[in-house]
Structure formats: structure tokens, C-alpha cells
Amino acid sequence: MTxxxxxIIFTLLALIVCTAILGAKLNNGxxxxxxxxxGALVEGEKDEDKDKETISQTDFFIDARSTRENNxxxxxxxxxxxxxxxxxxQSQKDAASAQITKITLRQSQQKTxxxxxxxxxxxxxxCEISDDSKKADIIVKSDNQLTEKEGAIIQEIVQxxxxxxxxxxxxxx
Numbered sequence: 001m002t003x004x005x006x007x008i009i010f011t012l013l014a015l016i017v018c019t020a021i022l023g024a025k026l027n028n029g030x031x032x033x034x035x036x037x038x039g040a041l042v043e044g045e046k047d048e049d050k051d052k053e054t055i056s057q058t059d060f061f062i063d064a065r066s067t068r069e070n071n072x073x074x075x076x077x078x079x080x081x082x083x084x085x086x087x088x089x090q091s092q093k094d095a096a097s098a099q100i101t102k103i104t105l106r107q108s109q110q111k112t113x114x115x116x117x118x119x120x121x122x123x124x125x126x127c128e129i130s131d132d133s134k135k136a137d138i139i140v141k142s143d144n145q146l147t148e149k150e151g152a153i154i155q156e157i158v159q160x161x162x163x164x165x166x167x168x169x170x171x172x173x
Contacts, residue, residue, distance in 0.1 A: 061126055061141060065126060068110075068128065072103055079097075079099050082096040110128070113127040113157055113162070114126065116157045116161065120157070124141040125138060125139065125141065127158070135164065135168070136162070136166070136167045136168070138154055138158065138167060138169045140171055141171075141172055142172075143173055146169065146171055151169055154167070154169055155167045
């Protein structure tokens, strides 16, 4: 065995030992008898309804984002087909290329806005910028209605990211 192989083996052994020690420390406060397990199971049943509600809320944001990305991908693919078609005129190719650039820019702006809103402490957000880039619809995941100040902050995020001042903000719990 080479020195490199010996070093790798000792590193892996050290990681295994660290994992074992960490596991032992974390399990000290674990389930010690059957009554603890029964209590945890009853508590788990109570939380099941909350989990289903959370999943459906998360599904909304995931579905909306997925639908938007699929629509954009199919639009871009159609435009790429126009650009790559030999029978297409140069002006049509230029227009399709410009449209691809516009869609890509809009995707980037939407992701930037969503990330910046999440950075402000919201668990999730969806941004839809209109095709003409003059209006933005924002859906924020929040348990409470937004205050005027929070709405102004979100509007400022949108305006700084893409220069759109016509912003419609709604809340989804």
C-alpha cells in the first residue's frame, strides 16, 4: 500500500469513529422504553394532518414553478427549432433569437426575485413576469397577511431586479 492509500484509510476510519461518537451523543436523550415509543407514535398521528397541509402548500409552489419552467422550456425549444430551420428567413431567425434572449432574461429575473424574497425570511415565493415585462405577479408563502412595509420591500426587490413598478402581491398560506 502506498502512503496515499494509508492516509485515505485512516481518514475514513477517523470519520467512522466521529460518526459513531456523534450518534452515541445524539441518542443519549432518545427513546429508552416502550412508553416513550407509544408517546411518539401518538404525537406522530397528531402531526400527520399538519404534514398533509404542509405538503399541499409546498405542492402549490413546486407545481407553479414546474409549470412555468416547462412552458418556458417548450417555448425556447420551439424558437430554437425556428432558428435552426434552414428554410426560415434571416429576419425570422433574428426575431426568434431575440425572443429566446428575452425569455432567458425573464427566467433569470424571476429566479433572482424569488431568491431575494426568500432571503427576506419568507419560506417560498413565486414570481411571474408578464411576456411584455411590464407587470409582475408575486405569490409569497406566509401565515399572515403582509404589512404595507413588507409589501413595499417586495415591490422594491422587484423594481431593483427588473425595473417593473406594476407589482401584484398575494399571499398563500
